[in-house]
Amino acid sequence: MNIQNIGIFYFSGTGNTKLVANLFADKFKRKEFSTKLIPIEDILNKKLALSIDDYDLLGFGHPVHAFSAPKIFFDFLDRLPNVDDKKTFTFKTAGDPLCSGGSTSLVRKHLNKKGYKVFHENLIVMPANVMLKYDDSLIKQLYEVAVKKVKRGTKEILLGKVNLQKNSLWLKIGTYMFNKAESNGASYFGKYLITTDSCNLCGKCIKECPTRNISVSNGKIIFGNKCTFCMRCVYICPEKAISNKYMNLFVIKEGYNIQNVINDPEIKGNFITHKTKGFFKHFYKYMSEY
Ligand SMILES: Cc1cc2nc3c(=O)[nH]c(=O)nc-3n(C[C@H](O)[C@H](O)[C@H](O)COP(=O)(O)O)c2cc1C
Structure with a gap:
């Protein structure tokens, strides 16, 4: 090539x-x-x-x-x-x-x-x-x-x-159906995003939203119908003030920030081994092929 x-x-x-x-x-x-x-x-x-x-x-x-x-x-x-x-x-x-x-x-x-x-x-x-x-x-x-x-x-x-x-x-049929559901579900997820009283209108979510779906009106954060369900606003909010009225089970309570873990030399990557049982058992095959 x-x-x-x-x-x-x-x-x-x-x-x-x-x-x-x-x-x-x-x-x-x-x-x-x-x-x-x-x-x-x-x-x-x-x-x-x-x-x-x-x-x-x-x-x-x-x-x-x-x-x-x-x-x-x-x-x-x-x-x-x-x-x-x-x-x-x-x-x-x-x-x-x-x-x-x-x-x-x-x-x-x-x-x-x-x-x-x-x-x-x-x-x-x-x-x-x-x-x-x-x-x-x-x-x-x-x-x-x-x-x-x-x-x-x-x-x-x-x-x-x-x-x-x-x-x-x-898998093809499942993917097609899930894809349709997700595309429609995403705007619902966005529709039910809410901010709590700890929101101080810093504007970080507005600036970072990839679809420009967040704005401010009458001193309140407003979420539109263009959400792509990426979770960015929920996890980057410095006050952890964004949640979802009905679909909060999707939100990881502790937040999500991979960089904190990668940069911590004390954390060792030794979770999965050939002895792993239960939910994560199937990760071993993926992890041993490279
Ligand atoms: C709305 C949504 C749906 C997801 N669905 C799946 C899924 O079907 N299967 C899966 O393995 N991971 C799924 N994930 C997890 C993400 O694919 C995974 O964490 C990904 O690495 C996130 O990448 P990003 O940080 O670049 O957005 C989903 C995440 C979101 C936000």
């Missing part, structure tokens, strides 16, 4: 996919490829112009939402221009290794239709940012495995190796 310039487009609600996008970019840069990271919200919000012609190889990354990709990511794919056989790889982050196929086929279909030839797909398991707080030693371990998986992925991508995730019929 004759590659000089690499463009990596990604969406990340709470930092996992951004971290993985950065790992890919670092690896490519170390191999002397000019590599640019582009958050898709900056294109959708017109902070950056969309240019595809500058790149010989493209990467697209997203978090898995309900077996699929969030609406904002599909909105971005819809905006992409048609191209002629662009070499393309994808990566997705999910809270569970079970999400191996699923969304990949929908994203692949969207990209292939426009001439982006997806030849390499990567599932990188990261901590869940909804419902369940993973143990810190599991968070650290998932990050350490992510570094190794990205290293292998980068090598294969540069060699032009084909690696497409397998899909079963039930």
Whole structure:
């Protein structure tokens, strides 16, 4: 493959996919490829112009939402221009290794239709940012495995190796149904977001919301109907003042911030072993393949 310039487009609600996008970019840069990271919200919000012609190889990354990709990511794919056989790889982050196929086929279909030839797909398991707080030693371990998986992925991508995730019929049907439910459910989640009395109107949520769904009116924070269910506003609020009236089970009570764990040298990534039983047993296979 004759590659000089690499463009990596990604969406990340709470930092996992951004971290993985950065790992890919670092690896490519170390191999002397000019590599640019582009958050898709900056294109959708017109902070950056969309240019595809500058790149010989493209990467697209997203978090898995309900077996699929969030609406904002599909909105971005819809905006992409048609191209002629662009070499393309994808990566997705999910809270569970079970999400191996699923969304990949929908994203692949969207990209292939426009001439982006997806030849390499990567599932990188990261901590869940909804419902369940993973143990810190599991968070650290998932990050350490992510570094190794990205290293292998980068090598294969540069060699032009084909690696497409397998899909079963039930997964395709399930993904399609979950995707529809999630796209509609996201605006409901946004509709029922509320702020408590500890909100001091600092405006951080307004500034950080990827869909510009948050505003202030009559001295109160207002949530519109463009929520993409990314959880960013809930976890970045310095006062922990944002919650959901009816769907608060999705919110991790302790909050979510992966950087705190990665940067803490005292935390050891030793949660999963070959002896692991129970819910996390199936993580071992994912963790031992790189
Ligand atoms: C609305 C929503 C739905 C999710 N659905 C799934 C899912 O179906 N399977 C899964 O493994 N993880 C799921 N997750 C967890 C995220 O995919 C995972 O934590 C991801 O790494 C978050 O990436 P980000 O920090 O870049 O947003 C979901 C997260 C959200 C917010």
